[in-house]
Amino acid sequence: MIVGTRKPLEEIKAMISPYKKVLIVGCGTCVAVCLAGGEKEVEVLKNELSLAMGDKVSFDGVTLERQCDKEFLEQLSDVVDQYDAFLSMACGAGVQFLSEVYPEKPVFPAVNTTFMGINRAVGWYEERCRGCGNCVLGITGGICPVTMCAKSLFNGPCGGTNKGKCEIDEEQPCAWYMIYERLEKQGRLDQIMDVIPANNWENQRPRTVIQPGYENLYNTSSK
Amino acid sequence: MIEININPDVLVIGGGVAGILATQKIRKQGYSVSILDQGQGFEPDPCYKMESASYYSNTIQELKKDPKVSWLEDGQITKVDGMLGDFKVYVKSNGKVERKNFGAIVVATPFDCIPVFEEYGLTPGENVFSVNHLLELLSENKPPTGIAVFLTTFQEETNPVSFKNIVLNAIEIGKLGSTVYVFVRNVKTAAPGLEKLILHAKNHGVMIIKSNKAPEVEIKDNRPIVTTYDPIIKKDIEIYADYVIIEDKIVPNEKNNEISELFGIHTDSNGFLQTNNVRRIPVFTNRKGIFVVGSAANIKPFPYILTDAIDVSCEIQGLLKGGGKVEVEETISIDQEKCVRCLTCYRVCPHGAIYWDVDRVAISSLVCEGCGICTAECPMNAIQINEYSDDKIKDELKDILKSKGDEPLFVAFCCKNSAFEAAKGAEKQGIDLPKGFKVIKVPCAGKVDVDYVLEALVKGVDGVIIGACYKDNCKSEKGNIFASYRIAHLKDILSQIGINPKRVELINVASNMPKEFGLKLQEVSKKIVGMGS
Numbered sequence: 021m022i023v024g025t026r027k028p029l030e031e032i033k034a035m036i037s038p039y040k041k042v043l044i045v046g047c048g049t050c051v052a053v054c055l056a057g058g059e060k061e062v063e064v065l066k067n068e069l070s071l072a073m074g075d076k077v078s079f080d081g082v083t084l085e086r087q088c089d090k091e092f093l094e095q096l097s098d099v100v101d102q103y104d105a106f107l108s109m110a111c112g113a114g115v116q117f118l119s120e121v122y123p124e125k126p127v128f129p130a131v132n133t134t135f136m137g138i139n140r141a142v143g144w145y146e147e148r149c150r151g152c153g154n155c156v157l158g159i160t161g162g163i164c165p166v167t168m169c170a171k172s173l174f175n176g177p178c179g180g181t182n183k184g185k186c187e188i189d190e191e192q193p194c195a196w197y198m199i200y201e202r203l204e205k206q207g208r209l210d211q212i213m214d215v216i217p218a219n220n221w222e223n224q225r226p227r228t229v230i231q232p233g234y235e236n237l238y239n240t241s242s243k
Numbered sequence: 244m245i246e247i248n249i250n251p252d253v254l255v256i257g258g259g260v261a262g263i264l265a266t267q268k269i270r271k272q273g274y275s276v277s278i279l280d281q282g283q284g285f286e287p288d289p290c291y292k293m294e295s296a297s298y299y300s301n302t303i304q305e306l307k308k309d310p311k312v313s314w315l316e317d318g319q320i321t322k323v324d325g326m327l328g329d330f331k332v333y334v335k336s337n338g339k340v341e342r343k344n345f346g347a348i349v350v351a352t353p354f355d356c357i358p359v360f361e362e363y364g365l366t367p368g369e370n371v372f373s374v375n376h377l378l379e380l381l382s383e384n385k386p387p388t389g390i391a392v393f394l395t396t397f398q399e400e401t402n403p404v405s406f407k408n409i410v411l412n413a414i415e416i417g418k419l420g421s422t423v424y425v426f427v428r429n430v431k432t433a434a435p436g437l438e439k440l441i442l443h444a445k446n447h448g449v450m451i452i453k454s455n456k457a458p459e460v461e462i463k464d465n466r467p468i469v470t471t472y473d474p475i476i477k478k479d480i481e482i483y484a485d486y487v488i489i490e491d492k493i494v495p496n497e498k499n500n501e502i503s504e505l506f507g508i509h510t511d512s513n514g515f516l517q518t519n520n521v522r523r524i525p526v527f528t529n530r531k532g533i534f535v536v537g538s539a540a541n542i543k544p545f546p547y548i549l550t551d552a553i554d555v556s557c558e559i560q561g562l563l564k565g566g567g568k569v570e571v572e573e574t575i576s577i578d579q580e581k582c583v584r585c586l587t588c589y590r591v592c593p594h595g596a597i598y599w600d601v602d603r604v605a606i607s608s609l610v611c612e613g614c615g616i617c618t619a620e621c622p623m624n625a626i627q628i629n630e631y632s633d634d635k636i637k638d639e640l641k642d643i644l645k646s647k648g649d650e651p652l653f654v655a656f657c658c659k660n661s662a663f664e665a666a667k668g669a670e671k672q673g674i675d676l677p678k679g680f681k682v683i684k685v686p687c688a689g690k691v692d693v694d695y696v697l698e699a700l701v702k703g704v705d706g707v708i709i710g711a712c713y714k715d716n717c718k719s720e721k722g723n724i725f726a727s728y729r730i731a732h733l734k735d736i737l738s739q740i741g742i743n744p745k746r747v748e749l750i751n752v753a754s755n756m757p758k759e760f761g762l763k764l765q766e767v768s769k770k771i772v773g774m775g776s
């Protein structure tokens with residue numbers, strides 16, 4: 021899922037202080053699951069802001085199923101006119117789409133989009149993937165070198181590996197050490213000698229995905 | 244059984260001939276009608292004005308006295324929600340948006356008429372004008388007199404409606420003292436009474452001259468001189484006219500695209516609000532409860548608009564049945580535990596049967612046409628059509644597999660609207676079908692899940708055929724298209740795993756083509772048999 025964290029109140033206050041009536045828009049999927057922008061967080065933020073700002077600004081809250089689908093965003097069409105600005109609690113994708121669908125309204129993010137990750141325990145999330153577009157987990161024992169290695173080395177480790185730790189921090193395990201151990205345990209250590217060709221870093225430009233089977237629908241090829 | 248409340252009010256969009264006639268006929272069935280004009284005014288469409296003006300004004304007078312007709316003048320539709328029995332239409336007029344509820348909607352947008360001077364290389368002026376302008380002059384009681392030349396069908400084929408309008412105008416100005424020529428490349432006769440009218444015009448002095456080449460018009464001393472070659476007397480002729488009248492081009496209403504978007508109804512390639520699909524004739528659209536009549540659907544001669552109006556009133560009676568509560572059998576359902584609300588079903592349903600109900604995705608059994616496109620596209624297999632559930636289809640497949648003998652086994656998933664009937668016909672007529680050929684009936688080719696085909700191949704079927712309707716002939720408009728996408732994708736998958744992709748073929752066929760179906764099957768099966776196991 022996409023993981024985010026609530027922005028500090030002061031930062032949010034500063035963004036919305038020029039407005040009179042603000043709609044806080046929660047998102048019921050990823051950011052709700054990671055406890056940053058669901059219905060409850062919308063209520064909490066609304067009350068926090070009301071307490072902090074008195075009646076200078078008035079707030080309403082609503083939580084959509086998702087902010088990354090137009091159909092759900094259009095559910096706001098009847099009420100947009102009643103507000104001067106939106107405060108979105110979705111991830112950056114949701115904030116942008118909300119702004120694209122209602123381009124005449126200022127939209128502000130109330131959440132910092134942090135990463136794609138996993139839920140370790142309640143309220144505890146860890147990053148696992150950076151969406152590099154060319155997944156190599158098949159030969160790295162299911163451990164992502166892009167995310168876990170400080171230098172995102174595809175063919176590691178580097179000379180800084182130190183008794184299982186990364187040179188940048190004694191607390192940080194070396195990704196390639198972990199990869200070595202995992203592959204060894206699985207009896208496929210020989211794979212560590214496979215050279216992974218350089219990634220063309222597709223995540224450096226905005227990408228579009230069209231699933232196979234839908235290529236003809238949009239008259240394009242997938243990528 | 245589910246109980247649904249049906250609103251008995253009807254919205255008619257368009258104040259032209261089609262809108263007024265539809266309103267009149269629907270009122271006769273007892274339904275209240277709101278008639279919306281989108282700023283073009285309550286006027287007959289110019290191309291029908293000559294033949295329908297009195298009929299139109301009588302009808303409008305009659306409707307004006309009717310308290311159950313509401314007139315929504317100069318309104319713009321901003322949003323449409325809901326479905327058959329409960330449409331919610333937001334209409335903006337005088338700067339205010341108001342929501343109105345209707346059980347059914349009739350789209351009757353009038354034609355737009357555009358002048359085509361440029362196409363004829365002419366500029367409009369005192370002596371050169373359009374048929375539309377002539378109509379204006381006539382209604383102002385300022386008919387032009389002298390020698391008149393009409394030009395039509397030289398730039399485009401046009402149509403009988405436009406031609407009839409010209410002939411009527413020619414007769415009229417002839418009566419008022421003009422000498423009238425109609426220059427035409429092709430005379431149009433395909434409208435009721437049109438041949439008779441042309442004869443009548445000729446008998447009353449209108450000279451209709453056919454020529455293959457557009458006449459040349461030269462303005463000299465403020466007088467148009469029209470020159471052309473007359474293929475009958477085999478000579479160039481020259482007419483010193485007093486005025487030249489150019490046909491108008493009849494085009495779909497400029498609001499049609501907007502309406503298509505707002506209401507989710509498909510257009511044809513010209514922009515009329517009914518696709519060229521036999522299954523939509525006469526007044527249907529892809530959405531139940533939304534109808535098209537007359538000028539909104541196509542270029543139709545005036546008498547056919549009357550038939551459309553009567554048809555639509557009967558269809559509305561059949562659907563709304565006076566309004567109130569109706570019991571509907573649940574034919575399709577979503578397993579809410581499985582649904583992840585991805586909206587795929589909502590986006591692919593060609594009939595607008597899927598909606599968002601507070602916090603869940605829901606399907607109206609009243610509106611659903613049972614095509615099964617959504618069931619095959621749902622990533623969670625959360626949707627099941629009772630009559631054609633995944634389990635039922637897979638059971639059928641299992642039974643077929645039990646019968647597998649030494650011969651190769653072919654399974655054809657056949658659309659009930661086309662291939663299934665063709666297969667039945669082939670059997671009855673004793674047409675030679677491949678041995679080991681078995682049919683599974685599906686509601687539409689769009690129901691055939693990639694998973695069905697793969698499972699069949701895995702379990703030992705030698706070849707799979709998907710029998711679909713021809714292009715533009717699918718009852719659900721897109722079922723055959725979705726099927727073709729899936730088969731193309733499936734063939735890719737098969738090639739990648741080293742299985743000959745020719746084991747799976749999509750065949751387009753119509754219900755009345757059993758022989759062709761048999762031949763196509765033989766062709767596919769021969770290839771597969773040749774492949775070995």
Ligand code: SF4
Binds near residue numbers: 047049086
């Ligand atoms: S908007 Fe962002 S947080 Fe919300 S569902 Fe979409 S991806 Fe997840």
Ligand code: SF4
Binds near residue numbers: 149152153156157164
């Ligand atoms: S290799 Fe790339 S896609 Fe795979 S987990 Fe790492 S960042 Fe994500």
Ligand code: SF4
Binds near residue numbers: 577582583620622
């Ligand atoms: S396609 Fe399936 S999972 Fe997606 S919204 Fe529809 S029923 Fe739910």
Ligand code: SF4
Binds near residue numbers: 610614616
């Ligand atoms: S079966 Fe067809 S008509 Fe019915 S909901 Fe699914 S896609 Fe729409």
